[in-house]
Structure formats: structure tokens, C-alpha cells
Amino acid sequence: MLSKNYPKNYQSIPSPCYVLEEEKLEKNLKLLQRVEKESGAKVLLALKGYALWRSFPLAREYLSGITASGIYEAKLGYEEFQKEVSVFSPAYKKEEIIELVKISNHIIFNSFLQWQTYKDYILEENKQREVQKRAKIEIGLRVNPQYSEVTPAIYNPCIEGSRLGINKEEFQKGVEKYGLEGISGLHFHTHCEQNSDALKRTLKHFVKHFGEFIPQMQWINFGGGHHITREDYDVELLIKIIKKFNKTYHKQVYLEPGEAIGWQTGFLIGSVVDIVKNGIDIALLDVSAAAHMPDCLEMPYRPMVRNSFFAKAQTKHKQLQLKSEAKYAYRLGGPTCLAGDVIGDYGFEEELKIGDRIIFEDMIHYTIVKNNTFNGVPLPSIGIIRKNGEFELLKSFSYEDYKYRNS
Numbered sequence: 001m002l003s004k005n006y007p008k009n010y011q012s013i014p015s016p017c018y019v020l021e022e023e024k025l026e027k028n029l030k031l032l033q034r035v036e037k038e039s040g041a042k043v044l045l046a047l048k049g050y051a052l053w054r055s056f057p058l059a060r061e062y063l064s065g066i067t068a069s070g071i072y073e074a075k076l077g078y079e080e081f082q083k084e085v086s087v088f089s090p091a092y093k094k095e096e097i098i099e100l101v102k103i104s105n106h107i108i109f110n111s112f113l114q115w116q117t118y119k120d121y122i123l124e125e126n127k128q129r130e131v132q133k134r135a136k137i138e139i140g141l142r143v144n145p146q147y148s149e150v151t152p153a154i155y156n157p158c159i160e161g162s163r164l165g166i167n168k169e170e171f172q173k174g175v176e177k178y179g180l181e182g183i184s185g186l187h188f189h190t191h192c193e194q195n196s197d198a199l200k201r202t203l204k205h206f207v208k209h210f211g212e213f214i215p216q217m218q219w220i221n222f223g224g225g226h227h228i229t230r231e232d233y234d235v236e237l238l239i240k241i242i243k244k245f246n247k248t249y250h251k252q253v254y255l256e257p258g259e260a261i262g263w264q265t266g267f268l269i270g271s272v273v274d275i276v277k278n279g280i281d282i283a284l285l286d287v288s289a290a291a292h293m294p295d296c297l298e299m300p301y302r303p304m305v306r307n308s309f310f311a312k313a314q315t316k317h318k319q320l321q322l323k324s325e326a327k328y329a330y331r332l333g334g335p336t337c338l339a340g341d342v343i344g345d346y347g348f349e350e351e352l353k354i355g356d357r358i359i360f361e362d363m364i365h366y367t368i369v370k371n372n373t374f375n376g377v378p379l380p381s382i383g384i385i386r387k388n389g390e391f392e393l394l395k396s397f398s399y400e401d402y403k404y405r406n407s
């Protein structure tokens with residue numbers, strides 16, 4: 001029934017499977033590269049949102065490097081992206097820093113204390129790099145501009161009592177105690193799926209609180225959460241904001257989006273395993289909201305299903321309404337024991353049958369990086385539709401992947 005917009009060899013896609021569409025990824029990358037070229041900013045791919053490294057040979061043609069949340073992402077970026085590696089972690093352990101100094105270009109600290117604790121490792125590494133004529137590690141501090149428009153609160157790094165970023169008062173104290181010698185950059189991250197007007201407003205707060213320190217820096221990192229590749233994103237305004245900032249301060253600006261790289265670049269395909277009735281029609285799938293698309297429950301949001309439409313609420317009444325709008329209505333749910341492992345109610349023009357394929361759109365960012373094997377549910381495979389329209393299977397998971405994660 002779901003025959004539209006499939007790759008040529010669609011039947012060879014296993015179920016379930018995350019499928020990246022190379023052409024769509026390249027479209028995003030081209031836009032991000034235009035932002036780099038026209039604004040002068042460097043764009044780093046945030047691996048926390050998108051780490052499908054078999055696509056890095058393509059991504060590295062367009063972007064300046066990666067940003068990592070810690071040692072594993074930094075290693076992956078160093079090995080597979082092979083361009084700039086920036087890392088920010090709320091708190092580094094000594095053994096992580098010992099490895100990170102070997103592979104990082106920027107190390108960004110969340111406190112003066114962490115910077116002071118690891119300063120000697122960095123100075124020592126930089127001495128060696130000087131002899132080897134390699135670029136030195138540059139140090140940044142993450143600040144908290146105490147302004148963010150992000151909701152819900154779980155995604156807002158500027159909520160009261162936030163552990164992310166040094167606030168103005170603590171920054172002043174840190175400067176008085178330790179000075180800023182050895183610090184090359186400031187970093188703030190306050191966005192999540194936002195447009196460039198939010199950056200314009202946020203920048204004012206950053207400048208108000210930390211503007212006096214900008215002249216001593218070489219770069220300013222504007223963090224991630226810029227939804228640059230979304231259709232309604234105002235790219236021209238972003239470029240204008242960065243150019244204006246540069247005209248005043250003459251600093252290298254960095255952006256580190258994750259979601260904008262993987263935005264609308266592919267889908268998660270699953271199948272109908274059973275259909276049951278409990279006042280409403282319920283299709284049990286081999287994909288799970290809890291295990292394979294956790295943001296559906298965490299954000300929460302409801303993904304689009306190809307060739308369907310959905311009701312606004314999860315009530316029986318709404319499903320009845322769906323039935324009057326479409327011919328058939330189903331609640332789509334996963335195979336775990338979690339009662340709330342439900343993706344939503346959707347209307348279809350044709351009756352669902354066991355074995356039918358269901359396609360959840362826009363499932364490439366913050367899914368593969370976050371999925372889990374709750375209930376021992378198998379992990380979806382990962383594949384790519386190449387630019388020539390052919391599907392290529394990149395990775396399948398087995399019982400061993402589940403077993404050895406558990407001990």
C-alpha cells in the first residue's frame with residue numbers, strides 16, 4: 001500500500017531500518033556550506049544529534065569539522081571526519097582529558113576549576129605540538145547568557161540553577177581569581193530548534209554579560225540549536241547577524257548544529273506485526289517509540305507517517321473522528337511492555353494488513369544516537385539510499401549486540 005517515493009530496490013530494505021537519503025543530506029550540507037562562505041562562520045557537525053559516520057566522507061566536503069560531547073564522540077570525529085575537533089563536556093575526567101589533548105583542536109570547559117585542573121596537560125601537549133609544528137589546542141569557556149527561549153524546560157540550558165555554562169557573576173569571580181590567560185574562546189549554547197530571530201535576541205544578552213571579554217578572544221562559539229535547514233528558517237538573517245558581529249568584534253564565529261544536518265534526511269521503516277482491537281484499532285509494529293525514537297516520548301512530538309494523517313489527540317473520540325475523515329484509523333504502537341509505547345493515532349486510505357510497511361518521516365537525527373534495547377527489542381538496521389536511487393545496507397544488529405550491552 002505504501003508504494004510512493006521508494007527507492008528502486010525498496011524490497012531489500014530490512015524491517016525495521018533507519019534509512020538515510022544521501023541526496024537530502026547533501027542538500028542540507030550545501031546550505032550549511034553557503035552559511036560558512038557568506039557569513040565567515042565555521043560550521044561544526046554536533047555528533048550528539050547525528051553520528052552516522054559512514055556519511056562523513058560526504059559531510060566533510062562541506063563542513064569545517066565536528067563538535068563532540070566527550071571522549072567517544074571526539075574519537076569518532078577525529079577518526080572518521082578528519083577535520084577540526086571541538087569538544088565540550090559539562091565535566092571531564094582526568095583519563096578523558098589525557099586522551100582528548102591528543103585529538104582535539106578546541107577544548108571547552110564548563111568551569112574555571114576544570115580548566116585549572118587540566119591546564120598542565122594542555123600546556124604540555126602544546127609544547128609538543130609546537131615542536132611538531134601542529135596547531136595548538138585552544139581553550140574555551142562555556143558561559144551562560146541567562147537568556148534562552150527554549151521550551152520545554154528539559155531542553156533549556158538557562159533555567160534557574162542550570163549546570164550548563166558559567167554565569168556572569170561566577171565568570172567575574174573566575175577572572176579575578178585565575179585571569180583569562182590561555183583562554184582563546186567563549187561558547188554559549190542556548191537554542192533548540194530555533195530560528196535566527198532568537199539568536200538575534202540572545203546575542204544581546206551574551207554581549208551585555210560578557211561583551212567586555214570578547215576583545216581578548218580569538219573565537220566565539222554560538223553553539224547549536226540553529227534550525228538552519230528547516231524550510232522557514234531565515235538564513236539571510238543568520239548571515240547578517242554573524243557579519244554584523246564580525247564587523248564589531250573581528251572574531252571567528254563557530255556554529256555547531258546537529259539537528260540541522262540530519263533534518264528531513266530520511267526515515268525509519270517498520271512493519272505491522274499484529275492488529276488488535278480495544279474499542280479502537282491498534283497496529284502493533286516492530287518499531288518502538290521508547291526504544292527507537294525516544295524523542296517522541298521525551299519532547300514529546302508525533303512523527304509524520306508517509307501516506308497518512310494524524311489526529312491531534314490520543315483519544316478514542318479523536319480516532320473515531322479520524323475514521324470519518326480517512327477510511328481507516330489506527331493507533332500505532334511498539335512491541336515493548338511500556339503502556340505508553342505509542343506513537344500516535346493515524347488515518348489511512350487503505351486498510352492496514354499484517355506485514356505492511358510503515359514509514360516514519362524525519363527519523364535520522366536524535367534517533368540512532370539515542371536508541372536502546374529496552375525489552376530486548378532488536379535495534380533497527382541502518383542503510384542509505386545513494387544518489388543513484390539504490391539502497392545500501394550499512395549495518396545490521398544481532399542478539400549479541402543486546403547480550404553484550406548487558407554485561
Ligand SMILES: Cc1ncc(COP(=O)(O)O)c(C=O)c1O
Pocket residue numbers: 046048049067088189191192193223224225226256257258259260
Ligand atoms: C553544546 C551543544 N552544542 C550543540 C548542540 C547541538 O544542538 P542541535 O542538534 O539542536 O543543533 C547541543 C545540543 O544539545 C549542545 O548541547
